[in-house]
Structures are given as structure tokens and as C-alpha cells.
Amino acid sequence: MENLTHIAGMESAGPNKPVAGNNPVAGNVIVAGNVIVTGNKPVAGNKTVKTEHVIEIDNLEKGFNNNLVLKNLSLKLYNGENLVVLGKSGSGKSVLIKCIIRLLLPDQGTIRVFGQNVNELTTKGLAEMREKIGFLFQSGALYDSMTVRENLEFPLKRIKKGLTRKEIDEKVAEVLDNVGLGETLNKMPSELSGGMRKRVSLARTIIVDPMIMLYDEPTTGLDPVTSDEISSLINDVQTKYKTSSIIITHDIECVRATADRIIMVQDGEVYKEGSIEEFNSSTDAIIRSFFK
Amino acid sequence: MNKVKKNNTVFKKFVILPDVKHKVIKLSENTIEKTQIATLFFSEIGEFFLFMFHTFKETFxxxxxxxxxxxxxxxxxxxxxxxxxxxxxxxxxxxxxxxxxxxxxxxxxxxxxxxxxxxxxxxxxxxxxxxxxxxxxxxxxxxxxxxxxxxxxxxxxxxxxxxxxxxxxxxxxxxxxxxxxxxxxxxxxxxxxxxxxxxxxxxxxxxxxxxxxxxxxxxxxxxxxxxxxxxxxxxxxxxxxxxxxxxxxxxxxxxxxxxxxxxxxxxxxxxxxxxxxxxxxxxxx
Known part of the structure; x- marks a missing residue:
């Protein structure tokens, strides 16, 4: 059985224990071995996390009106993993992923996506890079004036040009079925519940087969049952579409369900990095305030 | 008595000075505030023209x-x-x-x-x-x-x-x-x-x-x-x-x-x- 590889520095036991000191933040490469992640996340499918990183952020700084939101933040997202960025509201988590997709320009630092420096990309290069990244907005950000079908077709027609009507219809039906909302095709977003809007939004994101997924607080404002469904969908997307994901959240149940690795951000800096196990067993007061 | 009067006058003249200082500070504060308003106004105009320029550029x-x-x-x-x-x-x-x-x-x-x-x-x-x-x-x-x-x-x-x-x-x-x-x-x-x-x-x-x-x-x-x-x-x-x-x-x-x-x-x-x-x-x- 193939196991998950995972970051170094965690207290894993057994033959697959990573080499000590291999901290991804420090820039070292993870040992290409198989380390079992022993968190609460279901390991269905036993996907293999490859050792190369897809996103690399170095010393990122971003401020608004003399208020520094991100301070020297560095992290890496490894191929195939679900990286959860955890932190209080206002700690700069959303700013971080908006900088990755260049909806915001950082003040300092570099962001590399598939080795390309995002800040130096041309308009065409940026468009090509964005085609590889799916972004699930906190509010869902469905286009109010369009039906569910039109919402899904919108990115598909623009990114995957040249598809026939039949191919478009098939793709739309496929992604809607994947999120369990096949019957909402001709509904307007205003006719959907909060959870349904999130799921349609997720369908719109995955319809273009992204390689990286960025989730901005995917379970915020949802009831526990719907939150669990969204968390399961995040895992399903990772398994089915082989995506690498950054999940911004402060919902611990979502963290437990989805995280391969956790980075905790406090006041714009990386406060702690590790596995769900490490965070669960931590005695640190700030971490305990989340993992009660 | 004269001396007292004289002293009083001197004292009065002396107490006027802080008022002047206060007024100068207030005036400078008002000036700064107006400068900020003017800056905001002109930056808004600049932003608007930039927006118009982008619209025009994207039209073609x-x-x-x-x-x-x-x-x-x-x-x-x-x-x-x-x-x-x-x-x-x-x-x-x-x-x-x-x-x-x-x-x-x-x-x-x-x-x-x-x-x-x-x-x-x-x-x-x-x-x-x-x-x-x-x-x-x-x-x-x-x-x-x-x-x-x-x-x-x-x-x-x-x-x-x-x-x-x-x-x-x-x-x-x-x-x-x-x-x-x-x-x-x-x-x-x-x-x-x-x-x-x-x-x-x-x-x-x-x-x-x-x-x-x-x-x-x-x-x-x-x-x-x-x-x-x-x-x-x-x-x-x-x-x-x-x-x-x-x-x-x-x-x-x-x-x-x-x-x-x-x-x-x-x-x-x-x-x-x-x-x-x-x-x-x-x-x-």
C-alpha cells in the first residue's frame, strides 16, 4: 500500500519517519519516502504526495495604509497535498492567497507558482498561470445575473476554447454531479442556499481542471453538516482531480477533515507549522485556543 | 500703583503669547487637513481619468x-x-x-x-x-x-x-x-x-x-x-x-x-x- 509522504519535522514514528530537520519552510526538500500522516483526515485512496513544490513563497510582505498584514511570510505547497493555513480573522490569510493569484500585489517578497515568479508575469503569462489555479471565494462569488449553467460555462468557454456545445454540456453536468447538484442547472444563484452556492462555486472552479486549488474559508457561514460536506468535497477534489490545495480556514473541523499539513499564521507571520497530530498535542496557548 | 499697572500690562502682554501659539498650531492643523482633502480630491480625479484611459484602451x-x-x-x-x-x-x-x-x-x-x-x-x-x-x-x-x-x-x-x-x-x-x-x-x-x-x-x-x-x-x-x-x-x-x-x-x-x-x-x-x-x-x- 502506498502511503502519504509528508513534511519533515513531525513526530511520526516508524520506518517512514522523515529525516529530522527537513522543514519545508526552511526550503529543504522532503525525503522522498512514504510517511504516514496520522491525523484525522481520511486516507482513502492513499494518495502519494510528491516531493516537489508547486508554490513557493519567500519573505512575503503586504500592508494596507501603513498596517503591515503579512510580515516575512514564507511557505511552500507541495504537489498533491492539502495545506491548511490556520489563523484568526484579520491575520492575513486571505491576503496571502490573493497575493498568490495576484489579485493583490505584494510589497516585498517573491511568490513562485510552478517555478514562475508571479509578480514578474506578463498579462498573458498571468492569464495562463491563473488557468492552472482554481479559487473558491469566501462568498462563493457566483454571478448573480447568470443561471447556474451560465456560471459554470463562463470560465469553461473562456479557458478551454474550442469546445463543442455537447462537450460543454457534458462537462457542466459532470461537475454538477460531482458536487451533488445536478438538478440546479437552470436555477439562479438567489434560489440556492448558502451551502448549495458554495458547492456550485466549487463546481465552477473545478470545471477547468485546475492543478492548484485555493480555498478561502470554504466552510464559513455554513451549518456543521454542510461544512462536513464541503470538507468531504475538498478531499474528493484532491483525489479526483489530483490537485494541490491551500485551504484558508479557522474552522477546526474543516482542518481535521482536510489537512495534510497545517501552517498557523499569527499577526501576519508563520507561528507554527506541523501536522494535525502536532497541533492536537500542542500545549501552546494560542494553538490550544483553536484546538480545544 | 503705576508700577503695578505697568506690571499688569506686562503680564497681560505675556499671556497673549500662548494664544498666538495656539492659533498658529490650529491654523497649521487646518492647513494640513485641507491639504489632505485637496490631495484626496485630486487623487480621485486622477483615478477617474486613469479609469477613463483604461476604458478607452480596452475599447479598442x-x-x-x-x-x-x-x-x-x-x-x-x-x-x-x-x-x-x-x-x-x-x-x-x-x-x-x-x-x-x-x-x-x-x-x-x-x-x-x-x-x-x-x-x-x-x-x-x-x-x-x-x-x-x-x-x-x-x-x-x-x-x-x-x-x-x-x-x-x-x-x-x-x-x-x-x-x-x-x-x-x-x-x-x-x-x-x-x-x-x-x-x-x-x-x-x-x-x-x-x-x-x-x-x-x-x-x-x-x-x-x-x-x-x-x-x-x-x-x-x-x-x-x-x-x-x-x-x-x-x-x-x-x-x-x-x-x-x-x-x-x-x-x-x-x-x-x-x-x-x-x-x-x-x-x-x-x-x-x-x-x-x-x-x-x-x-x-
């Missing part, structure tokens, strides 16, 4: 969103048509009812159709339609784009490899620029119809006679400048509505602010453009 880009442009033309026309119909008809009717007694005093009732037609085509039709469109279309664009900004729909569009300026702004500005002249012509026609109805309240004026008299008074010099300025009305309403919506803040409150300021600014621009157009027309024709 290769991939034009034609389908969305048609959709916006339909939306603008459809949303405003009932309002324009009623307003146009009422303007003609009221203008005729008000003017008739004055013209009758001079024995010039026969000039009524021509007078009403000229005033509607030259001024009343374009300005009233422009102001109604500033309210209806300007607020609609401000609120729509503002709410799209607040709910991250514009960001979502951007990450879907779609240029929001091209898709949302250019299409709306061009649609407003094209549709408002059409709406003005429609309002003019209904205004003259309303005038004919008004003329028939106290008399029996045949339709053909009324219209032949009305149009014999209208020349090309009345018609052309009036139509040309409405293109500028449309462009101004479109750009201002989109600018206010596109640059709205993040809170829901900013949607209302965007809509309100779009109406106010667009109405003001319609009046200013009209003033400039009148001056230019006066010089040229």
Missing part, C-alpha cells in the same frame, strides 16, 4: 465582448423605455398647454408646433432624457458593479482569465453611448406626439398638419448638435456609473454610496456637457 482591444454588449444594450433600452415614454409624452403635453396661452396673446398659435418641436429637439428631449438616464442607468451600473465588487464577483471574473474592464465596463459604456441617443430620439418623437395631443385639448388640429408645421420649423442645425451631445451624455453616464461601482469599497454600505454618487455626478456631467454643447453649437451654427 482585439477581443470585444459583443454578446455582453448586446445584452447591455437590451438592458439599458428595456429598463429605461417605459420611463422615457411617459416623460417624453408629458413634456410635449405640458409644454404645449403652458405655451398656448402666451402665443394666443400674440396671435401666434400657429407657431406652436414649430416652437415645441424646436425646444424639444434642441434642449428638452436630450437634457430630460439624459437626466432620467443618469438616474436610472447611472445608479443601476453603480449598484450592480458595486455589489459585484463587494461579493468578489469581479475578482472571480479576473481569476477566470476574463478582463473585467473589458467585460463589464467597456460593454456598459458603449451600450450607454449607443442607446441614449436612440432613447432621446424616441423621447423627442413622443414629445411631439404629446404636443399634438395637447394642441387638441383646446382645438382640432389634424395630425399631418401639426407634424408638417412642426418639422418645417426644425432645421439640420437644430437636429445634429442635439443628437451629437447625447452620445457624450451616454458616454459620461456609462463611465461615471461604472467608475463609481468599480471603485466601490468593500462593505455593503459602499454599494448605496456608489449608486448615489453615480447619479449625482452623472446628472452634473449631463448639465455641464449640455452647457459646453450649447456654447459650441452657438459658435458653429
Amino acid at each position: 482591444s482585439r477581443s470585444f465582448e459583443f454578446k455582453e454588449f448586446l445584452h447591455q444594450c437590451y438592458q439599458i433600452g428595456n429598463r429605461t423605455l417605459p420611463l422615457i415614454s411617459v416623460t417624453g409624452l408629458v413634456i410635449g403635453l405640458v409644454l404645449t398647454i403652458q405655451s398656448r396661452p402666451v402665443l394666443a396673446d400674440f396671435g401666434a398659435v400657429s407657431l406652436l408646433p414649430g416652437m415645441v418641436a424646436v425646444s424639444i429637439i434642441r434642449e428638452m428631449g436630450p437634457v430630460v432624457t439624459g437626466l432620467i438616464c443618469a438616474g436610472r442607468i447611472g445608479s443601476g451600473m453603480g449598484a450592480e458593479l458595486g455589489s459585484m465588487k463587494v461579493t468578489e464577483q469581479i475578482d472571480a471574473m479576473e481569476v477566470s482569465s476574463t478582463n473585467p474592464m473589458r467585460f463589464l465596463v467597456v460593454t456598459r459604456v458603449l451600450a450607454a453611448t449607443l442607446m441614449i441617443p436612440i432613447l432621446v430620439l424616441y423621447a423627442d418623437a413622443l414629445g411631439i406626439m404629446g404636443s399634438w395631443a395637447g394642441a387638441n385639448i383646446k382645438g382640432d388640429v389634424p395630425f399631418v398638419l401639426f407634424f408638417s408645421q412642426a418639422f418645417s420649423a426644425v432645421s439640420f442645425a437644430d437636429f445634429l448638435p442635439a443628437v451629437v451631445k447625447t452620445f457624450f451624455f451616454g458616454a459620461a453616464i456609462g463611465v461615471i456609473g461604472c467608475y463609481k461601482g468599480y471603485t466601490a469599497g468593500r462593505g455593503t454600505e459602499s454599494v448605496g454610496k456608489a449608486a448615489t454618487s453615480a447619479v449625482v455626478l452623472a446628472s452634473l456631467f449631463v448639465i455641464i456637457i449640455d452647457l459646453i454643447a450649447v456654447q459650441i453649437t452657438d459658435m458653429l451654427f
